[in-house]
Every structure is written in C-alpha cells, then in structure tokens.
Amino acid sequence: MIKTLNRKIVGAALAALLSTPALGADKGEIELAYGEWATEIASVNVVRVVLEDLGYEVKTSSVSVAAMWQALAAGDVDAMVAAWLPTTHQHYLDQVADEVVDLGPNLEGTRIGLVVPSYVEIDSIAELNAAAARFDGEIIGIDPSAGLMKKTELAMEAYGIDQLDLVESTGAIMTAVLGDAIEDGDWVVVTGWTPHWKFARYDLKYLEDPENVFGGAERIHTFTRQGLAEEMPEAVAVLDNFHWTPEQMAELMVMNQQDKRSDPYDNARRWVEAHPEVVEAWLP
Template identity: 65%
Template sequence: MRKLTLIALVLSAFILAGVSTAMAKDTVELAYVEWSSEVASTNVVQAVLQEKMGYECEITPVSGAAMWQATATGDVDGLVAAWLPTTHGHYLEKVKDEVVDLGPNLEGTRIGLVVPEYVSIDSIDQINEYAEKFDEQIIGIDPGAGIMSATEEAVEEYNMDNIELMEGSGATMTAVLKNRIEDKEWVVVTGWTPHWKFAKWDLKYLNDPKGVYGGEEFISTIVRQGLKEDMPEVYEFLDNFYWAPEDMAEVMVWNQDGMDPYESAKKWISENPEKVEKWLP
C-alpha cells in the first residue's frame, strides 16, 4: 500500500509539473526609443501584459534604427513607438516586408521646430536671419531619431548656413530649453506632440512652409512576423491597444514629476479599467 501511495504521489508531482509548464507563458520582449512619450506608452503596455495578462515582459530602450531592426529580425516581439508617416517612415520603408503593421495606437501627433511663445518669429525660414539670437544652434536629441533626420533636411532646405544642429538626448534638450526660458533667451528645439514640455511652458511650433516635417502624424504598433501564431493573446492585445494624447500626457506628467515609469503605468491602468478592458483579448 505504501509503495502504491508513493508511486501515486510521484505521478501526481509529474502531472502537476506538466500542468505548470503548460500554463507558463513566454516572455514578451518590446523595444522603444527613450522619448518621454514612448517611455509612457511602453510601460503601460508592459504593465497590462504583466498585471492583467500574466506575462513577463521585458522592455529595452534602443536607438530608432535598432528598434526597427530588432523587430524585423525577430530579436524582439514588437514596438508601440512607430511615429508615422514622417518621423520613422524611412525605417518602415526598409523593413516593411519583414514586420506586421497593426496600425495606429495614438493619433494627433506632430513634429517640428519649437520655440518659446516670447520668441517673435513664427516660421522656420526666419531662423537663419536671427541665428545669433539662437546662439547659432538648433537643440536636438539623439542622432538616430527620425526627427533629427527631418531637421537635417530642414537645415538644408531652408538654407540655414549659420545654424548647427546639436545632437544630444531628450533630457538634454529639455534641460537647455528650461535654462534658456528661465533667462528669457531665444532657443529653438526639436519638438513633438505629445510631450510634457507643452504643459510646463508656453511654446509654439514654427510654421513649416516647405512641409519638411509633414503634417499630422500618428504612432503605430509594429510586431514581428509570426507573433500572431506564437502568442495570439499578445498579438490581439497589441492590435487592440489604442489611447488618446491626453491619456499619454497624464502618464508623462507623472513621470516628469518623479514617479517611476512602471508605477505611473500601473496607476494609470488602475484608474482607467474600462479603457484597459477594451484592449484585453
């Protein structure tokens, strides 16, 4: 009897181990660019996957080019940070046959050159004339960003011979902006909407008569080929993921005020259960 009981216990252990393995979910890997907007959205997606769907989710900040390449090669499962059709359009063109475009997750975005409201010019074609007041600089972000490629084109198209595009990061760009505004100095920076800086300071986009920066943009979700077959739940959630600029702005402000981005994401999903419910498979 003892022998039979022991065998039964061993068999039960094997069965339970098998059930546990079957229930274990694969880790979802996402890439993103470290813009405040994409930190917000990627952490919200990570929080839903982990807190609501039971997946492990790893998120990795990389350059724009690396983010697209990693998705195309299948090194990551996807991204929710594709600014289209202008900012990341050249990346999509290169890998469009190797990825799956799930469409917009946020609409109403914009990119361009931004100045404080007190700056008395209104158009990009006036920058060169006032180069000295701008310290002969446009304050940019990381060199791999699509907005930097567009700004390099703008410098050429608008014959800004006296202006240098400064590379840096989103953090250095806003730090310079903050310092210049405090001193009431002129400054022009690469800008995009949504971004918390528009809530903090009175800013304006410069008109772009040559249309270098395109019109209104949207942010799309892009996934690797085969995700639908490998992780149908994850695919369906990412396909459903859609929110508004004001939703993203709320998370960005919390992050800027010092809250950990993942904690901000958890707070947002707990305060917006009806929106999150629509995303779930």
Template identity: 60%
Template sequence: MKKHPLNRRIRLATLALAAGTALAAGSAQAQDKGSVHLAYVEWSSEVASTNVVRAVLEQAGYEVEMTSLSAAAMWQAVATGDADAIVAAWLPTTHADYMERVGDEVVDLGVNLDGTKLGLVVPAYSDIDSIAELNDHADSFNNEIIGIDPGAGLMGLTEKVVDAYDLDLALRSGSGATMTAALESAIQNEEDVVVTGWTPHWKFARWDLKYLEDPENVYGGAEQIHTIARQGLEEEMPEAYAILDAFEWTPEQMGEVMLMNQEEDADPYENAKQWVEENQDLVQEWLPES
C-alpha cells in the same frame, strides 16, 4: 535572422513551468503565458506608452522585458525577431526610412495614437513665427538648434530642414533629456532657444511654447504612432498579439502618464501600473474577452 521557433518554444515552456509553481489557490491570475519583449526609443512619449503596454500585458499574465534602443536599432530588432513588438513607430514621415527598409519583415498593427506633430519649437515669447525667419535671428539663438539622439527620425528630418531653408544654425545632437534641459534653462533666463519638438510631449503642458511655421512643409502634416510586431507573433502568442493590436489611446491620456513621469524620483513603470489600475474601463477594451 529570425529566432529559432524551437528555442522560443523551449524558453516559453520553461517560463510557464516556473510560473506554475507560484500560483496561489483560488487566484484569478492566469498561469504565466511566456515572455514578451518590447523595444522602444527613449522619448518621453514612448517611455510612457511602452510601460503602459507592459503593465497591461502583465495583467494578462505575461512576463515582459523592455529594451531601450536607438530608433534604427528598435526597428531592426523587430525585423530580426530579437524584439516581439514596438508601440513607437511614427508614421508615415518620421520613421519612413525604417519602414521602407524592413517593412516587408514586420507586421503593422495600425495606429495606437492619432494626432502627433513634428517641428521646430521655441518659447511663446520668441519674436519669430517661422523657420524661414531663423537666419535673421541666428545670433539670438546661439546659432544652433538643440536636437535629440542622432539616430532619431526627427533628426533626419531636421537635417533636411536645415538644407531646405539654408539655415546658418548648426543642428546639435544629444538626447530628449538634454533638449528639455536646454529649453528649461533658456526659459528661466527668458532667452531665445529653438529645439526639435514633437507632440505629444510633456513640455507643452509645463511651458508656453509654439511651433515655428514650416512653409516648405518639410516636416509634413500630422502623423500617427503605430504598433509594429515581428512576424510569427500572432501564431505563437495570439493573446499578446491581440492586446497589442487593440492598444489605442489619445494624446491626452498619454500626456497624463508623461506628466506623472516628470515628478521627482518618478518611476515610469510604477506610474504606468498606477495609471492602468485607475483606467480599467479603457484597459478592458484592450484585453481579449475571456
């Protein structure tokens, strides 16, 4: 069920009134324009992009709330109006099931990042180059594929890969953090390991890795990351909608933020604000002309 428009208007009016009392004389900061709720999935790429969008929306005068959810719940939140938008929709393959279920209830604002890839990843020193070779070397890979959170579209695709190649390796679910920890441990000991992988991701900058070839093309070709908004957002918050619609960057730019987030005691929100401050030429392209 969609949020009641009257409740939303009351909430936004209250926020705007409270913010109005904090305006400093001569400040260029616009009066608070309301609150934008962004949902995201806890992938390093989406942590980076969602925090950057948050920083940009705040620069434009909005308050921003972020909620980390499973991929399925993230899509559902936008469909029901519990979240205003996501910048984390991997299409046309990874999140195809979610788009099929709720596509008529959301608004696709198009691509915010082009040049993604999905697949199984191994250290570059591994003796194998194809998924089809995994069974012959299953023991050296501890008879398992290290995955991420069970609700992720990538995990659903990998289950299909296990079936398509009749693999003798079990797909182990966990999280993005446990996947990279297992990868790091194996590389430190020069052991074989196979993990679910995607580009862009900071692990490719840190270690020498390779994708296993997918002759059955189960993972599909290159994908894009889309921005998805709830119905009614354009009418209720046209400027926020315009910023979300204009947001677009490259894997290299996203990679800069992801690497910042891997530093010890890193704060993804503070890193995003720093990156936004240092890349105002690009950010200004996302902001509506005043």
C-alpha cells in the same frame, strides 16, 4: 453617482479578470523595444503592465530608433508601440516593410517640428538664419538616429539654414536646455514633438514650415515581428487593441515628469489602475 458606480464596477471586474488563475499563468516572455522618449517611455510601460497582468513575462529594451526597427525585422524583439508614421519613421519602415507586421495606430494626432518659446519674435523656420545670433547658432536636438533629427537635417537643407548647427543630445538634455533658456528669457529653438509634457509646462509654439518638410499630423503605430500572432495570439490581440488619446498619454507623461524619483513602470501601473474602462477595451 452613476458614473462613479460604473467606474467602480468596471474596475472591480477588470481586477477580478486579471487576477484569474488561468490568466495569471506564465504565458512566456515577450520583448518590447522602445526609444528613450517621454512618449514611448509612457506607452511601453503601460503595455508592459497590462501584458504582465495577463500572465506574460515582459522585457523592455531601450534602443536607438534605427536599432529598434532592425531588431524587430530580425526577430530579435517581439514588438514595439513606437513607430511614428507616415513621416518621422517612414524611411526606416521602407527598409524592412516585408519583415514586420503593422497593427495600425495606437495614438493619433501627433506632430513634429522645430519649437520655440512663444515670446520668440519669429514665426517661421525660414527666419532662423537671420536670427541665428539670438539662438547662439544652435538648434538643440535629441538622439542623432531619431527620425525627427533626420527631418531637421532635411529642413535645414530646404531652408538654407547655414548659420545654425544641429546639436545632438537626448530628450532629457533638450528639455533641460529649453527650461533653462525660458527661465532666463533667452531665445532657444529645439526639436519638438506632440504629445509631450513640455507643452503643458511651458508656453511654446511650432515654427511654421511652409515647405512642409516635417509633414502634418502623424500617428504612432504598433508593429510586431513576423510570426508573433501565431505564437502569442492573446498578446498580439492586446497590442492590436491598444489605443489611447494624446490627453491620456500626456497624463502619464506629466506623472513621470513631476516626480523624477518615481519609476515610470510604477506610474504606469497607477495609471492602469485608475483607468479600468480604457484598459478593458484593450483586452482580447
């Protein structure tokens, strides 16, 4: 009873705060760049909802990973909540480190690598060549500019994988191929990352990476362009405070996946309304 009452009180207080005329005023436009991945679709829409409720006009732009970093460094977009560090996107950051501002992690406990269904009878990337025929000679990838694809190319070099080709596709195609293979009981290997809804739907495992090409646990960071803190201090305070858990992100990703007809923005608003205590901690 106490937990329910507190939740209602916090929710009512947050709703009142966000509906205050002073906060609801037009505070200008802010543009957020993101990659078309399940994780970033979830996070960018949550941030968009919170900033809109504070009175900002928020534009979101889906771009390639390389374009996301370049646009931020050039000041063409204002912020992103989609930087996977210190492994996946480090080489992009190295090129523009002096032109962007790192606000720190918004989610911790991520991972990347090569993923297979648990019934696949190999456990290491080093075993892929010998089993190439079972995988139809393919590793199913995603957007060719993604840091995960660059790391996969490095892994293929490190392990001498020359019997399989890395196939460029999208996150949606990758998960569709994965689902079809599992339905038929076939072997399949895909580029994978955590958190992702596919780990909740299917019984999967990462292939061991003894050379540590993919690195260990990662974090997703928030970055802004230079000067945004001076121009929009309240918005940057929200971006700086924005932090959630893999479980919270996964909850929204599952909502997006369960009903393909639903709008991720509408789902993000439902998630924000259902978690007032979390959102309250992000406010200035």
